[in-house]
Amino acid sequence: MSFAYPKALWLLVLALPIVLAHFYRGRIRRLHVPTLLFWDEVVIEEERASALKRLRHWLTMILALLALALLSTALADPTVRGITPEVREIAIVVDTSPGLGAREADGRTRLELARERARGLAAGLYRRSPVALYDAGGVVEPPTTDRERLEQALARLPREAGDAPLADVVASARAAMPAASIYVFTARPFAPPDANVRVVPAGTPRPNRALRSPAQSGATVGATAVNASDAPADATLVVRDRGRVLAEEPMRLGPRESRVVSKTVGAKDGAFVELALVPEDAFPRDDVAHFVVPPAAPPAVVVVSRGPPDPHLMSALHLMGARLKSIPPAEFAETRDKLGAEPVYVFDRVEAPEIDGGVLAIGAGDAAAEVQGPRILDWDRRTPVNRLVDWSDVVVRRARVLKGMPLVVSDRGPVAVWGRTMGRAWIRFGFGFGVADGDCALRPSFPIFLQGAIAWLADEGRRAFPREARVGDVVVNAAPLPEGASEASVTVVSGGATQTSSVPIDRGEARIAIVHPGLVKIAVGARTEWLAARLESSPDLEKLPREQGVALPEALPRWRDVPYSAVAGALVLLILLVEWWLYQSRG
Amino acid sequence: MAFDAGFVRTLETLNVLARRLMTFETRADRPSPKRGASIEFADYRSYAPGDDIRYIDWNVYARHGHLFVKEFTAEENVHVSVILDVSASMAFGSPPKIDAAREVAAAVAYIGLVNFDTVSVYTMSEAVRAEKQFLRGKGAVFAMLEAIDGAKPGTRTDFRALAAPIQRLKGRSLVVVVTDFYDRAYAEGIRALLSQKHQVHLIHVVAREELEPPERGRFFLVDLETQREREVTLGADTLERYRKRLREYCVELERFARDHELYYSRVRSDEPLERRIRDILRGGGILEAR
Numbered sequence: 001m002s003f004a005y006p007k008a009l010w011l012l013v014l015a016l017p018i019v020l021a022h023f024y025r026g027r028i029r030r031l032h033v034p035t036l037l038f039w040d041e042v043v044i045e046e047e048r049a050s051a052l053k054r055l056r057h058w059l060t061m062i063l064a065l066l067a068l069a070l071l072s073t074a075l076a077d078p079t080v081r082g083i084t085p086e087v088r089e090i091a092i093v094v095d096t097s098p099g100l101g102a103r104e105a106d107g108r109t110r111l112e113l114a115r116e117r118a119r120g121l122a123a124g125l126y127r128r129s130p131v132a133l134y135d136a137g138g139v140v141e142p143p144t145t146d147r148e149r150l151e152q153a154l155a156r157l158p159r160e161a162g163d164a165p166l167a168d169v170v171a172s173a174r175a176a177m178p179a180a181s182i183y184v185f186t187a188r189p190f191a192p193p194d195a196n197v198r199v200v201p202a203g204t205p206r207p208n209r210a211l212r213s214p215a216q217s218g219a220t221v222g223a224t225a226v227n228a229s230d231a232p233a234d235a236t237l238v239v240r241d242r243g244r245v246l247a248e249e250p251m252r253l254g255p256r257e258s259r260v261v262s263k264t265v266g267a268k269d270g271a272f273v274e275l276a277l278v279p280e281d282a283f284p285r286d287d288v289a290h291f292v293v294p295p296a297a298p299p300a301v302v303v304v305s306r307g308p309p310d311p312h313l314m315s316a317l318h319l320m321g322a323r324l325k326s327i328p329p330a331e332f333a334e335t336r337d338k339l340g341a342e343p344v345y346v347f348d349r350v351e352a353p354e355i356d357g358g359v360l361a362i363g364a365g366d367a368a369a370e371v372q373g374p375r376i377l378d379w380d381r382r383t384p385v386n387r388l389v390d391w392s393d394v395v396v397r398r399a400r401v402l403k404g405m406p407l408v409v410s411d412r413g414p415v416a417v418w419g420r421t422m423g424r425a426w427i428r429f430g431f432g433f434g435v436a437d438g439d440c441a442l443r444p445s446f447p448i449f450l451q452g453a454i455a456w457l458a459d460e461g462r463r464a465f466p467r468e469a470r471v472g473d474v475v476v477n478a479a480p481l482p483e484g485a486s487e488a489s490v491t492v493v494s495g496g497a498t499q500t501s502s503v504p505i506d507r508g509e510a511r512i513a514i515v516h517p518g519l520v521k522i523a524v525g526a527r528t529e530w531l532a533a534r535l536e537s538s539p540d541l542e543k544l545p546r547e548q549g550v551a552l553p554e555a556l557p558r559w560r561d562v563p564y565s566a567v568a569g570a571l572v573l574l575i576l577l578v579e580w581w582l583y584q585s586r587g
Numbered sequence: 588m589a590f591d592a593g594f595v596r597t598l599e600t601l602n603v604l605a606r607r608l609m610t611f612e613t614r615a616d617r618p619s620p621k622r623g624a625s626i627e628f629a630d631y632r633s634y635a636p637g638d639d640i641r642y643i644d645w646n647v648y649a650r651h652g653h654l655f656v657k658e659f660t661a662e663e664n665v666h667v668s669v670i671l672d673v674s675a676s677m678a679f680g681s682p683p684k685i686d687a688a689r690e691v692a693a694a695v696a697y698i699g700l701v702n703f704d705t706v707s708v709y710t711m712s713e714a715v716r717a718e719k720q721f722l723r724g725k726g727a728v729f730a731m732l733e734a735i736d737g738a739k740p741g742t743r744t745d746f747r748a749l750a751a752p753i754q755r756l757k758g759r760s761l762v763v764v765v766t767d768f769y770d771r772a773y774a775e776g777i778r779a780l781l782s783q784k785h786q787v788h789l790i791h792v793v794a795r796e797e798l799e800p801p802e803r804g805r806f807f808l809v810d811l812e813t814q815r816e817r818e819v820t821l822g823a824d825t826l827e828r829y830r831k832r833l834r835e836y837c838v839e840l841e842r843f844a845r846d847h848e849l850y851y852s853r854v855r856s857d858e859p860l861e862r863r864i865r866d867i868l869r870g871g872g873i874l875e876a877r
Contacts, residue, residue, distance in 0.1 A: 026804065026805060028805045028806065028807055028818065029802075029804065029805070029806050029807070030806065030807045030809055030816075031802055031806040031807070031808050031809065032679065032808075032809045032811050033679070033797075033800075033808045033809065033810065033811065034676035034677075034679035034680075034684075034767060034769055034794070034797060034810075034811055034812070035676055035769040035810055035811070035812060036808060036810040036813070036815055036817050037769055037771065037836075038829055038832035038833055038836065039808050039817055039819060039829065040817065041832055042819070042825060042828045042829050042832060043817055043819055045828055046819070046820075046824075046825060046828070049824075
């Protein structure tokens with residue numbers, strides 16, 4: 001322990017008169033009383049209470065001595081190792097070069113950030129620690145313990161005078177304060193000359209790019225390329241399909257520039273596209289966007305009929321550009337083996353089997369359920385198959401009433417039904433499209449209906465899960481999954497990394513949490529679907545985390561910076577109050 | 588101390604009344620429970636052989652056929668015994684309690700004398716001493732005053748000594764005790780008086796300094812009677828405890844007097860005599876303004 005003003009300790013000699021005063025009991029006088037009859041009883045009571053009196057007597061003296069000790073030590077201004085905070089010399093060097101004028105994502109300049117961090121550094125120091133402030137012009141404020149002056153000096157930055165190299169400023173600070181810790185606030189690379197010089201980065205020095213708001217329209221995919229840095233950023237936009245590079249486009253993004261980029265992928269059989277900005281930056285998570293592109297080519301259609309297919313049907317299929325193949329029922333099995341489930345099979349007045357893939361059955365149904373001249377009353381307008389189609393005036397001369405989810409309803413019952421499970425989509429009509437069965441094929445909306453129906457049977461109708469999902473969402477199957485399946489295998493492909501997990505199917509429902517951006521392969525039984533998981537927004541970009549650099553000294557707790565004299569003064573005041581109370585309550 | 592003419596004139600306005608009728612050998616102005624030959628009718632009783640036939644009420648005999656004799660009250664005087672406490676504790680106070688006690692005792696005795704009562708003056712400390720006995724008539728006033736004024740101070744108060752001299756009196760007496768009651772055995776002495784059918788009046792004399800001790804600080808308290816010392820720090824608490832004890836003692840005396848159907852008055856030594864006498868009158872029983 002040491003004292004700034006040890007002479008103040010001489011006040012402690014006042015303890016002697018205090019002790020003497022407490023032990024001096026004064027002259028005891030003699031007083032005649034008529035009798036001690038009552039005084040004897042009073043004294044006995046007094047003696048019972050004398051322990052408390054003695055305690056009060058000692059307490060009064062101890063408190064008085066304590067008050068004197070506090071007062072004298074407060075005036076002597078003690079420093080106690082381990083208790084009194086350490087006095088440290090600090091030099092703050094703020095780089096005021098033009099680079100510090102650059103604005104950060106939050107709108108503040110790097111100089112403002114540097115000033116704020118310097119202010120935080122000074123505020124956390126012991127009040128007796130002298131702090132000096134330097135900038136490119138040299139000394140702004142010599143070492144001072146007056147935080148108000150330092151604050152004013154910080155507010156004066158940047159000064160116009162001076163543009164010395166940072167190393168020279170640090171050297172002059174070191175010369176003026178050899179034992180000081182020097183903190184350099186800069187956005188530039190700076191090599192500290194000694195271990196007691198610490199560099200505190202101001203601003204975000206690393207580039208940060210991102211692809212935001214990915215969007216897809218058919219085979220065209222795109223996103224908004226963003227440069228969150230205040231410096232220009234060079235990058236290459238790479239388009240990949242299953243790892244194969246489809247295109248590379250160098251681009252230069254200006255400071256804080258946003259630019260929409262898009263690419264049309266000519267994949268007639270569909271594609272799994274990845275848009276990426278390379279090289280990766282510090283936050284690669286938002287540099288990539290994924291897309292599942294449906295096949296660009298018209299679907300293959302196999303028409304199964306006993307004789308020549310219905311010319312109206314064939315004509316409409318030709319019009320929509322379908323790759324057509326017409327076969328008799330006897331060749332169906334062979335064709336199926338050859339082409340698999342990919343084509344849409346149209347059964348023209350031929351009984352359709354239960355198969356995977358898309359099936360359009362025309363003129364199907366139980367012959368016994370045939371009705372004459374049914375009048376169409378209603379149709380399911382929600383299904384994509386009936387989009388832009390009006391069935392109200394269609395004439396049906398004869399039809400078979402079907403069972404299932406109604407697509408078209410007559411006054412005699414459903415005459416067209418539809419349904420889907422995972423990998424299986426079908427539409428059944430109870431009447432044919434020939435003129436003998438009605439005028440359906442003669443209607444202008446017939447090709448539109450047929451195109452929508454074939455497209456749905458070829459792709460959308462076979463999916464149970466959506467084609468796109470956002471990271472953070474939970475994807476649930478919208479169509480029934482294959483019966484008997486108890487779990488779905490989920491594989492996320494992102495860049496070169498693959499991550500597989502299993503999701504249980506509970507009461508026909510698979511809930512898949514989308515955690516990572518990428519292409520997600522969902523396999524249930526023998527069926528497989530792909531979906532693109534994307535970052536709609538870019539949390540990393542919003543946060544703009546900054547490089548921490550060196551850790552600033554931990555701020556001193558407020559209570560440790562309270563002057564001892566203030567604490568001692570408050571305690572002396574409290575002691576005086578207690579003494580006063582003891583005096584008032586004495587017997 | 589000396590009793591001046593003004594003091595004597597003040598005393599003339601007061602009269603001693605006995606609460607109970609008491610017998611004595613000579614006539615006086617107070618009725619006695621003993622039947623006598625006065626003209627004031629008291630009661631009837633059945634005739635018995637030997638009764639004076641002059642007192643037979645023949646009118647009653649004519650109506651009822653039985654002989655009844657009339658009885659009349661006998662007029663008697665009172666023997667007033669004034670007992671003055673002259674113990675050392677009575678010297679306490681400013682003015683001393685003994686001065687006030689002498690005045691009160693002189694007043695009581697004087698009134699007895701002017702009303703043809705027989706008056707005896709006793710002093711009490713560790714023993715009871717008869718200063719003057721059986722004084723009668725106004726002519727004995729100065730002898731009474733001299734006896735009271737010349738009473739020698741004693742040391743301790745001992746109430747147990749009370750009974751002996753009074754016991755020698757024939758019949759019952761009105762005993763007036765003027766004291767500060769600084770003897771816890773007071774009850775024993777008073778009961779001894781009561782056992783002899785005396786009517787007892789207690790006059791408690793207190794000094795202002797007793798009620799409100801003016802001093803503060805550390806003291807050796809010296810008992811005036813025993814010269815015993817006790818170290819005490821007089822502060823607010825201590826004095827409050829003392830006052831409480833004194834109050835309780837006064838209440839105890841009052842209760843004792845009430846329980847034994849005694850008259851009890853408390854007077855302060857620093858108050859004028861007239862005020863003291865008035866206080867005693869308010870207490871009732873002994874004195875009454877004429």
